[in-house]
Amino acid sequence: MNGNQSMHEALVKYIRSQSTPPLTENDIDLLKTIFVPKKLRKRQYFLQEGEVSRYVAFIVKGAMRQYSVDDKGAEHIIQLFLENWWADDRESLAKGTPSIYYIDAWEETDALLLSKKDFEVFLNIPAVSKMLVKMDEQHAVALHKRIHDAIGLSAEQRYDNLIKTYPEFLQRFPQHIIASYLGITKETLSRIRHQSANK
Amino acid sequence: MNGNQSMHEALVKYIRSQSTPPLTENDIDLLKTIFVPKKLRKRQYFLQEGEVSRYVAFIVKGAMRQYSVDDKGAEHIIQLFLENWWADDRESLAKGTPSIYYIDAWEETDALLLSKKDFEVFLNIPAVSKMLVKMDEQHAVALHKRIHDAIGLSAEQRYDNLIKTYPEFLQRFPQHIIASYLGITKETLSRIRHQSANK
DNA sequence: CGCGGGTTTGATGATGCTCAAGCCCGGTGG
DNA sequence: CCACCGGGCTTGAGCATCATCAAACCCGCG
Numbered sequence: 018m019n020g021n022q023s024m025h026e027a028l029v030k031y032i033r034s035q036s037t038p039p040l041t042e043n044d045i046d047l048l049k050t051i052f053v054p055k056k057l058r059k060r061q062y063f064l065q066e067g068e069v070s071r072y073v074a075f076i077v078k079g080a081m082r083q084y085s086v087d088d089k090g091a092e093h094i095i096q097l098f099l100e101n102w103w104a105d106d107r108e109s110l111a112k113g114t115p116s117i118y119y120i121d122a123w124e125e126t127d128a129l130l131l132s133k134k135d136f137e138v139f140l141n142i143p144a145v146s147k148m149l150v151k152m153d154e155q156h157a158v159a160l161h162k163r164i165h166d167a168i169g170l171s172a173e174q175r176y177d178n179l180i181k182t183y184p185e186f187l188q189r190f191p192q193h194i195i196a197s198y199l200g201i202t203k204e205t206l207s208r209i210r211h212q213s214a215n216k
Numbered sequence: 217m218n219g220n221q222s223m224h225e226a227l228v229k230y231i232r233s234q235s236t237p238p239l240t241e242n243d244i245d246l247l248k249t250i251f252v253p254k255k256l257r258k259r260q261y262f263l264q265e266g267e268v269s270r271y272v273a274f275i276v277k278g279a280m281r282q283y284s285v286d287d288k289g290a291e292h293i294i295q296l297f298l299e300n301w302w303a304d305d306r307e308s309l310a311k312g313t314p315s316i317y318y319i320d321a322w323e324e325t326d327a328l329l330l331s332k333k334d335f336e337v338f339l340n341i342p343a344v345s346k347m348l349v350k351m352d353e354q355h356a357v358a359l360h361k362r363i364h365d366a367i368g369l370s371a372e373q374r375y376d377n378l379i380k381t382y383p384e385f386l387q388r389f390p391q392h393i394i395a396s397y398l399g400i401t402k403e404t405l406s407r408i409r410h411q412s413a414n415k
Numbered sequence: 416c417g418c419g420g421g422t423t424t425g426a427t428g429a430t431g432c433t434c435a436a437g438c439c440c441g442g443t444g445g
Numbered sequence: 446c447c448a449c450c451g452g453g454c455t456t457g458a459g460c461a462t463c464a465t466c467a468a469a470c471c472c473g474c475g
Contacts, residue, residue, distance in 0.1 A: 095360065192453075200366065211456095371463070403424085406423055410423080
């Protein structure tokens with residue numbers, strides 16, 4: 018299928034952009050075997066609370082979100098994903114424990130799924146293992162920044178930082194999602210936007 | 217020196233506890249070469265804001281903290297470290313950029329320092345590369361939990377979680393440090409402790 | 416004894432939440 | 446083509462949580 022072809026090409030392009038070692042034709046054939054294309058419709062779950070995660074998703078096109086639901090039924094957005102991001106619950110995947118999070122598609126999404134088992138195969142590609150070290154690093158840095166913001170900054174300052182760091186989020190997700198990601202209510206976000214607009 | 221001997225032994229013991237591949241005598245000799253023992257006195261800096269981080273520290277004995285200082289001079293604790301933890305600023309270390317954090321010793325601390333250059337050598341030990349994958353995983357999971365707590369829970373709930381997750385912290389760090397780690401003031405923490413004591 | 420770091424307590428105020436109502440706008444069906 | 450519906454956004458009033466500032470207290474140690 019043409020559609021699936023181009024999905025794998027997007028992955029190849031991404032890996033090449035992230036890492037120095039070359040990808041051989043063999044490597045690429047391997048990628049095509051272990052990454053399975055999957056289309057997710059709006060609001061379709063990739064992972065539900067209580068399930069054990071078995072796949073990592075590479076997002077070719079679309080938008081996804083990871084969140085928990087508290088006892089009052091309110092959603093708390095932990096993470097938002099766009100093109101060229103990896104969506105997963107590492108804890109559940111690594112330990113085989115049931116996840117406490119939901120992951121679903123916010124927009125209609127084209128993803129490539131990699132099973133836990135094939136992940137080992139994936140890691141054996143030199144370009145990939147280099148890439149993963151780098152990704153883990155970047156990931157850790159980003160999480161540290163987020164913690165730093167969450168415990169040290171006011172709602173307004175956190176919003177300003179978000180605008181600078183991930184301006185795309187504002188185009189792709191509604192404000193109540195952004196608010197939850199920042200750890201504030203949609204009303205507070207609305208007021209912050211209003212007053213920071215005229216100054 | 218006997219003191220230094222036992223410091224390396226602590227490291228060896230730690231690596232063995234974390235990873236399945238065996239450590240050879242050669243590996244151990246290598247560790248002794250690349251890890252340099254260093255004693256830090258109370259409040260001595262391991263890293264200062266503006267410096268580029270050049271070492272990772274493995275803590276054999278003692279307690280350290282990582283924090284930023286805002287424009288009003290207030291400290292915001294990002295992370296606390298005890299025995300068998302690794303203290304570093306990954307962003308500065310990885311990218312070679314000046315750190316925005318301070319890292320210092322809270323108690324008198326025995327650490328083993330590994331330079332950025334020797335880190336590559338360290339990674340080539342099979343037991344170590346396996347261990348690091350696992351550690352990165354655990355680290356990411358812990359950071360996610362902290363974000364989840366920070367954006368979703370009240371001060372009291374965050375404190376309760378801390379008691380369960382890191383009870384040692386309460387023994388080793390004063391309350392104003394704990395409060396800052398939780399993102400609240402020492403007064404608020406004091407009141408929380410008071411009222412949750414009698415119920 | 417007195418100093419200093421840490422903790423507590425109280426009064427006051429800011430920040431952000433809750434609940435409730437109304438608005439805006441694109442989509443659907445009569 | 447219009448009426449209505451629903452999701453998202455805004456606005457307001459009242460309230461809870463937590464920060465700030467100030468003062469007092471506690472206690473180990475020189």
